[in-house]
Amino acid sequence: MNIIGIVAEFNPLHEGHIDHIKQTRKISGCKHIVVAMSGNFVQRGEPAIVNKFERTKMALENGADIVLEIPVPYVISGADYFARGSVGLLAATGVVDGLSFGSEWGCLTEIETAGKILAEEPALYKEVLRTKIDEGMSFAAARGAALATCLGEIPEGLLTKPNNCLGMEYCKANFLLGKPFEMVTTHRQAGGPSATRLRREMPKKITLDDFSDIFKYLLYTSPSVDRLGEGVGNRFRRMGSEYAKISDLLDAVKTKRYTYTRLQRDVLRVLLNIFEPQMGVQYIRVLGFRKDAEWLVGEISRKASLPVITHGRVIDRLLADNGAAGKMLAQELSASDIYRVASGEVGGVWAERGARIIVV
Numbered sequence: 001m002n003i004i005g006i007v008a009e010f011n012p013l014h015e016g017h018i019d020h021i022k023q024t025r026k027i028s029g030c031k032h033i034v035v036a037m038s039g040n041f042v043q044r045g046e047p048a049i050v051n052k053f054e055r056t057k058m059a060l061e062n063g064a065d066i067v068l069e070i071p072v073p074y075v076i077s078g079a080d081y082f083a084r085g086s087v088g089l090l091a092a093t094g095v096v097d098g099l100s101f102g103s104e105w106g107c108l109t110e111i112e113t114a115g116k117i118l119a120e121e122p123a124l125y126k127e128v129l130r131t132k133i134d135e136g137m138s139f140a141a142a143r144g145a146a147l148a149t150c151l152g153e154i155p156e157g158l159l160t161k162p163n164n165c166l167g168m169e170y171c172k173a174n175f176l177l178g179k180p181f182e183m184v185t186t187h188r189q190a191g192g193p194s195a196t197r198l199r200r201e202m203p204k205k206i207t208l209d210d211f212s213d214i215f216k217y218l219l220y221t222s223p224s225v226d227r228l229g230e231g232v233g234n235r236f237r238r239m240g241s242e243y244a245k246i247s248d249l250l251d252a253v254k255t256k257r258y259t260y261t262r263l264q265r266d267v268l269r270v271l272l273n274i275f276e277p278q279m280g281v282q283y284i285r286v287l288g289f290r291k292d293a294e295w296l297v298g299e300i301s302r303k304a305s306l307p308v309i310t311h312g313r314v315i316d317r318l319l320a321d322n323g324a325a326g327k328m329l330a331q332e333l334s335a336s337d338i339y340r341v342a343s344g345e346v347g348g349v350w351a352e353r354g355a356r357i358i359v360v
Contacts, residue, residue, distance in 0.1 A: 053355065
C-alpha cells in the first residue's frame with residue numbers, strides 16, 4: 001500500500017488520532033495519508049467545535065498529507081451513509097489504495113467478516129433480523145443479534161464498541177464498492193483524554209444550543225420538520241415552546257426509541273434543510289495539503305472520477321452548471337453560512353466560495 005485513506009472528524013484532534021496516523025504508517029508502510037474529514041458539522045449531530053479549516057491545519061501539522069471534505073449530507077446521516085460517502089470519496093480519488101480505521105478490537109479479521117455479512121445480507125442474517133424486529137427489538141439491536149448469529153462465538157464488545165461498529169460499516173462500504181481498498185485497523189487503547197472530554201473542557205466552543213433560536217423558528221415555520229417521520233416532528237413541536245435550549249428539548253424528547261444522537265441529527269436536518277443523501281458523492285473538495293504533497297493533489301486531479309475542487313473557479317463553475325455536483329456543493333456552502341451564525345464569523349451568502357486551501 002502506497003497511499004492510505006483515513007476517515008476522521010478531529011473534533012478536536014487529540015493524541016489518539018495522532019497515534020492512529022503513526023500506527024497506520026508503521027503497519028502499512030505507506031508513503032502518504034489522505035484524510036476524508038467532516039466539515040463544519042459532525043456525525044454526532046453537532047456543529048464542529050472549531051471550523052473545518054482550523055481542523056484541517058491541525059491534521060496537516062500532525063501527519064496527514066492531504067485533507068478532503070466529506071459532503072455534509074453524508075456527515076449528518078447515520079453510520080451507514082457516513083461510511084458509504086467517506087469510502088466512496090476516497091475511492092473516487094483514483095490514487096488511494098488502502099483504508100485504515102481505529103478499532104477497540106484491533107484485529108481486522110472479525111470486523112471485515114462482519115462487514116461482508118452486512119454487505120451481502122445472507123438468508124440467515126435476514127431471517128434473524130426480521131424475527132427480532134417482529135419481537136419488538138429496535139433495528140440496531142436486531143441487526144446486532146443477526147450479526148451475532150451469523151458470526152457464531154464472538155469476542156465481548158466486538159459488536160457494541162463504537163469504533164468496531166464504524167469499522168464494520170467501512171468494510172461493508174468497501175465490499176459494496178467492489179473492494180477497491182486493502183483494509184487496515186489499528187488498536188485504539190484507553191489512555192489520554194478523549195475527544196468528548198476535550199470538548200467538555202474547552203472554554204469557548206460552538207454547540208448545538210447556539211442555534212436554539214433558529215431551530216425554534218423553523219420548528220413552527222418550516223415544512224422540513226414534517227419530513228423527520230415517526231412522529232418526531234410532532235413531538236418536537238409539542239414540546240418546543242417549553243424549552244429555551246435545544247439540549248433541554250432533546251432531553252425531553254428522547255426515548256429508548258429516539259436516541260439523543262439520532263435526535264441531534266434530526267435537529268441538523270431541519271437547521272440545514274438536508275436529509276439523507278439522494279445521490280452519491282459528486283465532487284472531491286481539497287481543504288488542505290502539505291507542500292511536499294502538492295504533486296499528489298495533481299495526481300488526484302488527473303486520475304479522479306469526480307470533479308476536483310482546488311480553487312474558487314471550480315466552485316463557481318460547478319454552481320453555474322447547476323448539476324448534481326453544484327446542488328450538493330450549494331448545500332455545503334449554505335451549511336457553512338449557518339455555522340457562521342453561531343461562530344460569529346462575518347460573510348455573506350456562500351461566503352466560503354473564496355476560502356483558500358490550507359497549505360503547511
